[in-house]
Amino acid sequence: MEKIKVAIIGTGSISNFHALAYKKLPNVEIIAACDINKERAEEFAQKYDIKHVFTDYNEMLKMEEIDAVSVTTWNNVHAPASIAALKAGKNVLCEKPLALNRKEAEEMVKVAKETGKLLMVGFVRRFGENTKALKHMIDAGELGEIYYAKTGCLRRWGNPGGWFSDKKRSGGGPVIDLGVHMIDLVRYLSGKPKVTSVTASTFNKVGIKPEIKGVTKYYSKDYDTFNDVEDCATALIKFDNGMTLFFETSWVQNIKKDSLYLELYGDKAGAQMEPTLEIYEDKNGYLSNLEPMIDPESYSFGHNFDEEINHFVDCVSSGTECLNPAEDGVELMKILDAIYESAASGHEVIVK
Ligand SMILES: NC(=O)c1ccc[n+]([C@@H]2O[C@H](COP(=O)([O-])OP(=O)(O)OC[C@H]3O[C@@H](n4cnc5c(N)ncnc54)[C@H](O)[C@@H]3O)[C@@H](O)[C@H]2O)c1
Missing domain, CATH: 3.30.360.10 (Dihydrodipicolinate Reductase; domain 2)
Incomplete structure (x- = not known):
């Protein structure tokens, strides 16, 4: 079975819920992690057995093998990181809020349409x-x-x-x-x-x-x-x-x-x-x-994240219709x- 190869941008608190959920899926491998805080990224990579560590997401996105990316950074990085990932041909699950404002969010949707890649917003609830x-x-x-x-x-x-x-x-x-x-x-x-x-x-x-x-x-x-x-x-x-x-x-x-x-x-x-x-x-x-x-x-935060990540992976691997399209993030x-x-x-x- 060809595994979906995932990368995570931003290895702070909530990225743990993404990683734990990806780890439960037999058809997924987390291959790269990136954080501007090198120590944090390295610790995260060790914890989840991730091979490649970066401090610059643009460098990480050059990895052709990456199919999908979770963006779990501060809110001001959601738009630039998601846009860079989409332009690099990756599918993106971006944490909520989709962006800092409507203008940024609309730009993200535009790029998703142009690239034909999936942009899902993390409305986990x-x-x-x-x-x-x-x-x-x-x-x-x-x-x-x-x-x-x-x-x-x-x-x-x-x-x-x-x-x-x-x-x-x-x-x-x-x-x-x-x-x-x-x-x-x-x-x-x-x-x-x-x-x-x-x-x-x-x-x-x-x-x-x-x-x-x-x-x-x-x-x-x-x-x-x-x-x-x-x-x-x-x-x-x-x-x-x-x-x-x-x-x-x-x-x-x-x-x-x-x-x-x-x-x-x-x-x-x-x-x-x-x-x-x-x-x-x-x-x-x-x-x-x-x-x-x-x-x-x-009734747990973890359960909701497991379901969300499972759905994202399903959309990427099987083309299932996305329940959380980025357009909802724009609204x-x-x-x-x-x-x-x-x-x-x-x-x-x-x-x-
Ligand atoms: N879905 C939910 O219920 C839920 C809950 C909490 C947080 N969130 C969202 O998740 C995101 C992260 O929140 P958190 O609590 O994990 O914050 P956090 O501060 O714990 O982690 C954010 C990480 O992003 C890193 N970062 C910042 N700029 C970066 C860049 N350019 N490249 C790579 N890494 C960068 C920071 O160094 C930090 O480690 C936020 O957008 C927040 O709104 C969602």
């Missing part, structure tokens, strides 16, 4: 078993017309610092880091409507809070406390199918505890996907709540750009 179950029910018409949705991902103290809080490298704070997943899920579940308008506020009030005792948080690799991104944001987002989404997110906010929620309201039934999957419907003349059983074992960047633009201007932004 689409591969969660709760997402799959709810999508299945929605596609079967269980909710009817979805006209309103609410989603939020709030942290009390969760600014990862380092590149995450440096706008030049991240593009923004919790909106582009956490919001991108939640807004994508709402679009994905409700049939991928297109955004028409956004009214938003962002706040930079509480800061990075580096000195809290008694609790642990995720620190980015190469941590520092530079911070010029938003702490929290709220937005009202309207779509061309008539649906309105209320969205909020924070990294740092004076709330009781962290929370994650996603709710969709249809004219036949309502659904909550986070924190638990529940359906609210009328059955036999009663208001009824349904709680579909999902194997708790499958998300349109919304995120509009959130930041509306917050800066104080006005509603009409999106075309």
Whole structure:
């Protein structure tokens, strides 16, 4: 069996989930890894038994044997690295967000079309078993017309610092880091409507809070406390199918505890996907709540990545239609750009 040969650009935290998932597939071999931090790339290569190590992805991409690449760098490198990989004839799985903004994301899609290579965006939560179950029910018409949705991902103290809080490298704070997943899920579940308008506020009030005792948080690799991104944001987002989404997110906010929620309201039934999957419907003349059983074992970050990477490899090896085409990443960047633009201007932004 001819193996799919994979390379990884950016060997920080999330690249481990990509590597672990690739390693589980018998038809895949990770042959190269690249990071601007040489020591980190070498350590990663040793851990996953990867032969070739680079500090410059352009050099790595000269390797003809590479079929596919995972781009798991800081957000500002997603577009240049993906474009270079596509132009070198590689298929690309690029982490979320697809790019820093809509313009970059559109350029990536253009290059993917020109080269005929696959560009998949890493909306990994689409591969969660709760997402799959709810999508299945929605596609079967269980909710009817979805006209309103609410989603939020709030942290009390969760600014990862380092590149995450440096706008030049991240593009923004919790909106582009956490919001991108939640807004994508709402679009994905409700049939991928297109955004028409956004009214938003962002706040930079509480800061990075580096000195809290008694609790642990995720620190980015190469941590520092530079911070010029938003702490929290709220937005009202309207779509061309008539649906309105209320969205909020924070990294740092004076709330009781962290929370994650996603709710969709249809004219036949309502659904909550986070924190638990529940359906609210009328059955036999009663208001009824349904709680579909999902194997708790499958509720993990690792499981979602395994499913995502499996799908990417399937698309590359068998030409399976991609569930996460880069065009969906562009649609998300349109919304995120509009959130930041509306917050800066104080006005509603009409999106075309
Ligand atoms: N899908 C998810 O749920 C999820 C979760 C976390 C992070 N992410 C995304 O994954 C990406 C990486 O996040 P992370 O938490 O692993 O960050 P990280 O800081 O741990 O790792 C990023 C790595 O990229 C390297 N890098 C930067 N510029 C580079 C370049 N030009 N060439 C090669 N390597 C370069 C850095 O040195 C670092 O080692 C981000 O885009 C983030 O949004 C996705």
